[in-house]
Amino acid sequence: MGFDPxxxxxxxxxxxxxxxxxxxxxxxxxxxxxNADAVARTLExxxxxxxxxxxxxxxxxxxxxxxxxxxxELRVDCDRDCLLALVRQTGPACHTNRRSCxxxxxxxxxxxxxxxxxxxx
Numbered sequence: 001m002g003f004d005p006x007x008x009x010x011x012x013x014x015x016x017x018x019x020x021x022x023x024x025x026x027x028x029x030x031x032x033x034x035n036a037d038a039v040a041r042t043l044e045x046x047x048x049x050x051x052x053x054x055x056x057x058x059x060x061x062x063x064x065x066x067x068x069x070x071x072x073e074l075r076v077d078c079d080r081d082c083l084l085a086l087v088r089q090t091g092p093a094c095h096t097n098r099r100s101c102x103x104x105x106x107x108x109x110x111x112x113x114x115x116x117x118x119x120x121x
Contacts, residue, residue, distance in 0.1 A: 003043070005036040005037075005039040005040050005043075006036055007080065008036070008039065008076065008080050008081070008083075009079065009080045009081035010035065010036070010081075011081075013053075014035050014036070015033040015034065015035055015051060015053070016033070016034055016035075016039070016081060016082065016083055017031055017032075017033060017034075017082050017083070018031065018032055018033065018034045018048075018050065018082075018083040018084070018085055019031050019082070019083070019084050019085070020032070020048065020061075020069055020085045020087050020089070020093060021084060021085070021086055021087065022086075022087065022088070022089055023072040023073070023086040023087060023088055024088070027099070027100060028100060028102055029069075029087070029089055029093035029094075029099070029100050029101065030093045030094060030100065030101040030102075031101070032050040032051075032059075032061075033050060033051050033053060034049070034050055034051055034083065035051045037051075037058070038050055038051045038058060039074075039083070041058065041060075042071055042074065042085070043071075043074065045060075046070060046071050047060050047061070047062070047068065047069070047070065047071065048060075048061045048069035048070075048071055048085050048087055049061070061093075062090060062091075065091070066090065066091065067089070067090055067091035067092055067093065068089075068090045068091075069085070069087040069088070069089055069090075069093070070087060070088040070090075071085060071086075071087060072086040072087060072088060073085075073086040074086075091118065092117070092118045096117060097117040097118055098115050098116070098117050098118065099115060099118060100115060103115035
């Protein structure tokens with residue numbers, strides 16, 4: 001029995017959050033949105049494809065930057081309303097040139113930058 005992206009639970013805008021995690025290390029890289037077509041494209045191509053809310057278009061991760069996310073496995077959570085993409089990330093995942101978008105920690109009531117931009121990426 002094949003998987004049908006329409007069986008997922010999308011929000012009112014037809015979107016579902018997708019967390020990208022480095023398959024080998026477990027590092028959480030980023031969160032972005034997908035629609036049913038982006039899920040299907042990701043599964044067909046093996047390249048993680050998101051839906052850009054600001055541009056209202058598909059966004060193949062790394063298409064312009066070269067910082068590709070190659071899909072290892074796509075997982076569905078228990079409520080079917082969130083996805084986890086296990087990926088092999090090339091270079092930084094964040095548009096700020098950091099390995100992860102989660103580079104700010106809240107420590108003792110302060111925001112602390114815990115990750116510098118990658119060099120040579």
